[in-house]
Amino acid sequence: MEDFIIIVNRIEDLQLTQDRSELELIFDRAKRTIVGGQDVHLVRQSRNGQQEKFQTISNEQDFEEYRKQVFRFL
Structure with a gap:
């Protein structure tokens, strides 16, 4: 897995x-x-397709915090 x-x-x-x-x-x-032991990278993509990584999530606790932030606005 990657x-x-x-x-x-x-x-x-x-x-x-x-x-x-x-x-x-x-x-x-x-x-x-x-x-599975891999990382999740958060990137922002510009209009020309260039991606800029600004955060890496490598554990479940940090991931759940990010998930809560996203779903809080729904």
């Missing part, structure tokens, strides 16, 4: 449209990655 990348722009779009099912799918894959 590290998982979450593009936060996409997460923000899904929050705006309140697409809980798609968010759940993304977070389920991310959690499986963490449980």
Whole structure:
């Protein structure tokens, strides 16, 4: 298994449209990655497709905190 990348722009779009099912799918894959011993990287993607990593989550506690933050706005 390899590290998982979450593009936060996409997460923000899904929050705006309140697409809980798609968010759940993304977070389920991310959690499986963490449980499998890999990292989850949060990146912001620019309009030209360049990705800038700004945070790495490597444990379940930090992941659950991030997940709570995202779902708090729904």
